[in-house]
Amino acid sequence: MNSRVDPMTELDRYLQAATRDNTRRSYRAAIEHFEVTWGGFLPATSDSVARYLVAYAGVLSINTLKLRLSALAQWHNSQGFADPTKAPVVRKVFKGIRALHPFQEKQAEPLQLQHLEQVVSCLEQEVQTARAEGDRPGLLRARRDMALILLGFWRGFRSDELCRLQVEHVQASAGSGISLYLPRSKSDRDNLGKTYQTPALQRLCPVQAYIDWITEAALVRGPVFRGIDRWGHLGEEGLHANSVIPLLRQALTRAGIAGELYTSHSLRRGFATWAHQSGWDLKSLMSYVGWKDMKSAMRYIEASPFLGMARITEKSVSP
Known part of the structure; x- marks a missing residue:
């Protein structure tokens, strides 16, 4: 042979x-x-x-x-x-x-922190309702969506990166933090692989949301985020990147937010906007998210052009 x-x-x-x-x-x-x-x-x-x-x-x-x-x-x-x-x-x-034919590039609406709180609150309520009614599929979907949205926001992941996460490449410690390894990504041109880390938070915590999801779904290996059928059975394959947009829009709509305004990039832009407005310097933000050049970073940051002027005004009128 x-x-x-x-x-x-x-x-x-x-x-x-x-x-x-x-x-x-x-x-x-x-x-x-x-x-x-x-x-x-x-x-x-x-x-x-x-x-x-x-x-x-x-x-x-x-x-x-x-x-x-x-x-x-x-x-x-x-x-x-x-x-x-x-x-x-x-x-x-x-x-x-x-x-x-000058063309102004359309940008995804950044998901503001208040809307992140709103959608997570809605998903938590869905968890409680599904558990009380014995709705296994509904419980799993709410847990999955919460973990996906919170990880996508706080880690600034693209939809394809979220869909390629493997349970065996993730280490999470409740109240401490989470480590996620991606063998390849768009910003990793040489396919060397990269480990991303995110701390646990007091609220809107991506670490606890991830632990709750894999515990509820009894996942020990394979894709982190998968499809769930009407009977509550999990698919073997990971979600397709194109399915993240409808998933996010549906969750936002159920929370009373105009979901059609958002795409999967809204999570990444939302985090970048929050970090920028919270005082992160551009170098730290680029390192955390994985941007290689300043042009890429600036495309995602939703900054008020009057932010600096407001600070000057505050100083000039302060006693």
């Missing part, structure tokens, strides 16, 4: 692992849009790429067009063809589109 592994199969496996799943899906969709929707041919010429950009200028956002160019560049490079997106005509057309 020949147990030798085909080296090309292994090569493909490692090449595939170098690209995140979400990026792969986005690139496939972009190539399909160029070929099928627009009717382009691959390999493409710089002229056809420029005409493609013109066709969707003002229709697609600048960020989407940039993604389409990245996908086309990746396809040509991986297939051994010259990259048409680097041609001067493509660069000039893209620059002109940016000038004539």
Whole structure:
């Protein structure tokens, strides 16, 4: 019996692992849009790429067009063809589109601390009601959602990071803190893995919420956050990152908050806003959340432009 592994199969496996799943899906969709929707041919010429950009200028956002160019560049490079997106005509057309179709990036509404308190209070009430009524599925969902929202907020995790947490990579100590290891993440470009820590809090505690959830669900290994069916059975796989937004919106809506205004980034932006307004310096905030550059951090911070002026005014009128 020949147990030798085909080296090309292994090569493909490692090449595939170098690209995140979400990026792969986005690139496939972009190539399909160029070929099928627009009717382009691959390999493409710089002229056809420029005409493609013109066709969707003002229709697609600048960020989407940039993604389409990245996908086309990746396809040509991986297939051994010259990259048409680097041609001067493509660069000039893209620059002109940016000038004539300026696009203001939409930001997720940050989840304010008062709304975090409101939704957690609602979920705690759901726990009590479900326990009194013997509603096992409802009890599990309330415990899971509370742990996910509190960890997502206080740790500033992205939805895909929350969904990839494994029980065996988490160590929690009630009243002390929690340590969470992620083998890879978007900010960990070299896939070295990183350990994140968060202390226990007197209220809105992510540590106790996590312990309550895994205890109730009797989880000892595998994904931390999973689907729950109508009978209270837990799925074997972790939640998909796309399911975090509806989960969060539904919990907020039940708490009397306009859930449609929020996305999974609202947890990350909410924490960044709270930390900034609480006096954290930018370097500490970047280190805690995992941002590598200041531009990324500033996109998430919801700061009042009059905050500094208010402090000056307070000093000038104080006795």
